[in-house]
Amino acid sequence: MMKLSLGPILWFWSRQTVFEFYGKAADWPVDTIYLGETVCSRRRALKPGDWFGLARDLRACGKDVVLSSQTLIESEADLRQLRKLCEQDEFLVEANDQSALQLACANGIPFVTGPSMNIYNVATLKILARKGLKGWCLPVELGRDTLRQLIRGLDEQGLELPAEVFSWGFLPLAWSSRCFTARHYNLPKDNCEFRCLQHPDGLELRSRESQELFRINGISTLSGARYDLMRELPEMADMGVATVRLSPEHQGMDEVVERFDLVRRGGVPRMDPLTLVEAPPCNGYWYGKPGMDQVRA
Amino acid sequence: MELVCPAGSLPALKAAVDNGADAVYFGFRDSTNARQFAGLNFNDKRAAEGIDYAHARGVRVFCAINTYPQPDGWQQWTSAVDRAAAMGVDAMILADMGLLDYAANRYPDTPRHLSVQGSATSYEALRFYKDNFDIRRAVLPRVLSLDQVKGVARNSPVELEVFAFGSLCIMAEGRCYLSSYLTDESPNTRGACSPAKAVRWQETPQGLESRLNEVLIDRYGDGEAAGYPTLCKGRFKVEGSVYHAIEEPVSLNTMDLLPELKALGISAVKIEGRQRSPAYIADVARTWRQALDRLDAAPDKFVPEAAWRNTLAGLSEGGLTTLGAYHRKWK
Numbered sequence: 001m002m003k004l005s006l007g008p009i010l011w012f013w014s015r016q017t018v019f020e021f022y023g024k025a026a027d028w029p030v031d032t033i034y035l036g037e038t039v040c041s042r043r044r045a046l047k048p049g050d051w052f053g054l055a056r057d058l059r060a061c062g063k064d065v066v067l068s069s070q071t072l073i074e075s076e077a078d079l080r081q082l083r084k085l086c087e088q089d090e091f092l093v094e095a096n097d098q099s100a101l102q103l104a105c106a107n108g109i110p111f112v113t114g115p116s117m118n119i120y121n122v123a124t125l126k127i128l129a130r131k132g133l134k135g136w137c138l139p140v141e142l143g144r145d146t147l148r149q150l151i152r153g154l155d156e157q158g159l160e161l162p163a164e165v166f167s168w169g170f171l172p173l174a175w176s177s178r179c180f181t182a183r184h185y186n187l188p189k190d191n192c193e194f195r196c197l198q199h200p201d202g203l204e205l206r207s208r209e210s211q212e213l214f215r216i217n218g219i220s221t222l223s224g225a226r227y228d229l230m231r232e233l234p235e236m237a238d239m240g241v242a243t244v245r246l247s248p249e250h251q252g253m254d255e256v257v258e259r260f261d262l263v264r265r266g267g268v269p270r271m272d273p274l275t276l277v278e279a280p281p282c283n284g285y286w287y288g289k290p291g292m293d294q295v296r297a
Numbered sequence: 298m299e300l301v302c303p304a305g306s307l308p309a310l311k312a313a314v315d316n317g318a319d320a321v322y323f324g325f326r327d328s329t330n331a332r333q334f335a336g337l338n339f340n341d342k343r344a345a346e347g348i349d350y351a352h353a354r355g356v357r358v359f360c361a362i363n364t365y366p367q368p369d370g371w372q373q374w375t376s377a378v379d380r381a382a383a384m385g386v387d388a389m390i391l392a393d394m395g396l397l398d399y400a401a402n403r404y405p406d407t408p409r410h411l412s413v414q415g416s417a418t419s420y421e422a423l424r425f426y427k428d429n430f431d432i433r434r435a436v437l438p439r440v441l442s443l444d445q446v447k448g449v450a451r452n453s454p455v456e457l458e459v460f461a462f463g464s465l466c467i468m469a470e471g472r473c474y475l476s477s478y479l480t481d482e483s484p485n486t487r488g489a490c491s492p493a494k495a496v497r498w499q500e501t502p503q504g505l506e507s508r509l510n511e512v513l514i515d516r517y518g519d520g521e522a523a524g525y526p527t528l529c530k531g532r533f534k535v536e537g538s539v540y541h542a543i544e545e546p547v548s549l550n551t552m553d554l555l556p557e558l559k560a561l562g563i564s565a566v567k568i569e570g571r572q573r574s575p576a577y578i579a580d581v582a583r584t585w586r587q588a589l590d591r592l593d594a595a596p597d598k599f600v601p602e603a604a605w606r607n608t609l610a611g612l613s614e615g616g617l618t619t620l621g622a623y624h625r626k627w628k
Contacts, residue, residue: 072469073419074445082421098417102425116472118416118485120365123395127429141474141483142367149368174468174475177440177622180543184535205542206534207513213479213533216542221468223478284481290510291478 002236002264003243004257005032005164008068008094008114010172011217012196013250015045021248022054026061028254029261032243033058034094036068036085038114039175040218041078042192048084055091066092069100071116072175072219092134105131115140115166115245116175122153129159137164137245140171140227143288144235151240162242168230168256169247170202170215170279171223171291180216189219200250201277212280213292225282225292232286233263252276298559298566300589301359301458302582305337305571310347312579313356317586320357322390323347324488324571328370329377330361331414332571333488341380348384357387363412364488365393375399382407388433391415392471397430410458411435414484416471420452427454434458436567438470443554443623447561456564462581462609463569465549465621467529475528480510491527498523507531524614548613549621552585552601555592577612584608 006025009018025033035051035058037043046054055065069085070078078099085093086103095101096114104111112135119125119136128136138147147163154161181203182192202215202222212224229236233244244264246256252275259269284293302318304310313321324330326338339347344360351358360381366374374396381389382404389407391397392414400409411417411426413436426432434456437446450457468475470484477483480495495510505517507526514531517523524530529543551558551566558566566589568581584605592599610618 071472072440073422074441076448079419079421098415098422098425099419102421102428105425105428118365118393118471120367120393120485121371121395122368123371123398124393127394127398131429139474139485141477141486146367146369153368171474171478173478174473176468177442178467178544184542203535208516208532208534208539209513210534211512213512214475216535221475221543285477288481290481291474 002233002241003031004029004260004264005243005245006030006034006257007166007169007245007247008034008036008038009248010039010170010220010222011200011202011248011250012040012043012194013045013200014197015050017200017250018046019054021250021253022058024254026058026063028257030063030246030257032064032066034066034068034114038068038071038096039220040179040196041070041075041081042194043196043218048081052090064092066094066112068094068114069096071096071114071172072177073097073099074177101128101131108132110134112164113137115172120146122150122157125150125154125161126157126159129161133161135162135164135242137166140166140173141285141291143286144232144239145288147241148239163240164243164245165229165236165241166227167232167236167244167246168228168260169226169249171227171285172220173214173223173291174221176219176221179219180221181218184216223282223291225280225294226276227283227285227291228281229283229286230260230263230269232283233260237264249276298555298563298589298592299458300582300585301565301567302578303463303568303571303573304347304578305332305334305573306575307339307343307347307350308575309571309573309578311350312575313582314351314354316579316582318356318582320359320387320565321347321351322359322361322571324361325377325380327373327377328487328489329364329366329374331363331412331484331488332361334572335493337572341384344380345384348386359388359390359410360384360386361390361412362396363390363392363414365414365485366396367486378403390436394430397426397432401430405431408433411455412471413438413460414471416469418469420449420454423449424454434564436460439466439549440469440622443557446558446563446623450561450563457562458565458567459551459558459563460549461551461566461568461585463548464527464614465544465547465619467544467621479512479528491525496526522615530614545617546614547617547619550609550613550618551620551623552588552605552609553620554623555588556596556599559592559596580608580612
């Protein structure tokens with residue numbers, strides 16, 4: 001049976017909200033939980049010690065815990081944080097950029113890669129496998145045809161590298177040095193007043209015709225539509241996908257996990273609406289179409 | 298510092314060479330490079346001609362093979378590496394780890410430059426590429442501030458090239474999927490951002506509209522200059538206000554920073570714009586040649602001439618230039 005994972009929280013939530021969220025997640029039927037701040041170095045509601053504490057608690061509840069690295073590394077301070085992460089071997093590390101790859105390799109610790117790592121072919125996977133790669137997440141812009149070829153290629157090479165697919169949630173699409181939330185409020189990035197806290201699922205960016213295009217989340221830009229591959233789970237299982245990643249939202253997440261758990265076990269979910277933030281669905285990337293498209297299977 | 302100029306066609310290559318480029322970079326006529334435009338780039342015959350032209354005049358030639366091959370395209374990309382090596386290019390500009398590995402093993406004597414698409418934003422990331430693929434040079438992304446460039450330069454294991462002038466990508470390159478989200482092509486997969494095939498212009502009672510795969514990117518009133526609908530430079534609505542929510546249509550111009558870049562030991566400055574005309578390339582190359590020569594003559598006294606500024610502003614998107622992320626306040 002495919003595993004379910006909870007990706008790192010991409011939004012900026014208060015300390016209390018984060019602890020409450022993982023308090024509940026401890027009881028959800030997810031196998032793996034990714035922890036850590038992956039977007040903005042200014043988001044320090046939780047200190048490194050808090051994350052390690054959470055990690056130990058969740059492990060004690062039977063979860064596999066992975067610590068995720070910041071996606072855009074710009075400064076020496078960013079590197080200091082990253083070194084702390086890559087100098088421990090208590091937990092597996094999710095490398096989200098090449099700085100993390102280097103530090104994990106230099107320290108000889110095993111690692112997995114997140115969806116922002118540039119993995120597009122088997123040759124790249126082979127190189128990373130030699131360096132200690134233990135699993136990898138498909139870049140969000142790639143679809144089933146490429147994934148099938150990658151999994152087949154790994155088989156042919158005799159490499160066992162479990163594949164994970166970002167399968168539910170707003171897609172992380174870009175990272176910038178500019179903070180778009182601060183820009184919206186006409187604040188400098190260095191004095192942003194932590195406005196992201198007011199937007200636990202981002203700021204909607206719409207076209208002038210009110211089409212939901214993107215969600216602004218600090219320095220990152222996410223999709224305006226919610227990626228949802230629930231109907232594609234049987235196909236993923238057939239292909240040999242190891243793990244299905246769900247991206248945290250601050251409401252309705254328990255229902256989402258429950259539904260995905262039912263489907264991975266071969267069940268048929270009720271289709272009544274969930275108590276989620278309203279957003280159109282999309283699944284285009286999986287079918288090799290524009291990501292925002294919704295393809296009827 | 299070396300002046301590295303774009304060549305989207307043989308006439309553009311000659312314009313760059315004739316107007317003072319130290320090196321030019323080009324790509325093949327397919328999606329193996331990050332400027333895949335209809336009618337642009339080089340077939341093998343043209344590439345060989347261009348290389349001869351440049352080499353005869355002491356100018357180096359780099360070949361950009363800087364998109365990410367997927368399994369069904371692998372042979373097409375390795376063939377591009379094979380051909381570039383056979384033609385005797387002075388360096389290959391690569392991003393994909395698999396392809397870097399291939400080039401390093403097959404053609405160890407052809408230098409490898411890490412493309413900006415390789416997403417290396419720190420010296421640790423540069424070490425990864427140096428240790429594993431023995432890159433000689435890396436092109437830094439346009440998201441770092443000057444202080445951050447300083448930090449990278451101080452510890453870099455390789456030569457550094459920075460963007461000097463042209464279009465401004467404000468997202469970390471190599472991991473921006475905005476274009477494939479709205480269309481089916483991205484810089485990584487197809488070498489295209491906001492591809493022309495998806496662009497539609499339409500006159501409406503509200504004004505001239507630009508659309509990308511039918512998504513309204515911008516609408517221009519009377520007298521407003523319309524620009525290419527690069528999706529991050531459109532006007533969008535956030536909490537009811539309509540503005541350039543991501544970035545204004547402006548160009549990067551770092552001429553003011555030349556003395557600092559030189560002091561940092563930066564090896565080369567790069568001009569963006571393989572999609573630009575030969576006339577544009579000639580003007581930009583000539584202007585930057587003059588600036589670099591002036592800089593070399595007296596680094597302490599360097600001040601850009603008003604005429605250079607005017608020339609560059611006239612060649613910029615919306616007539617505006619910015620220091621971009623180099624200037625901390627921009628962020």
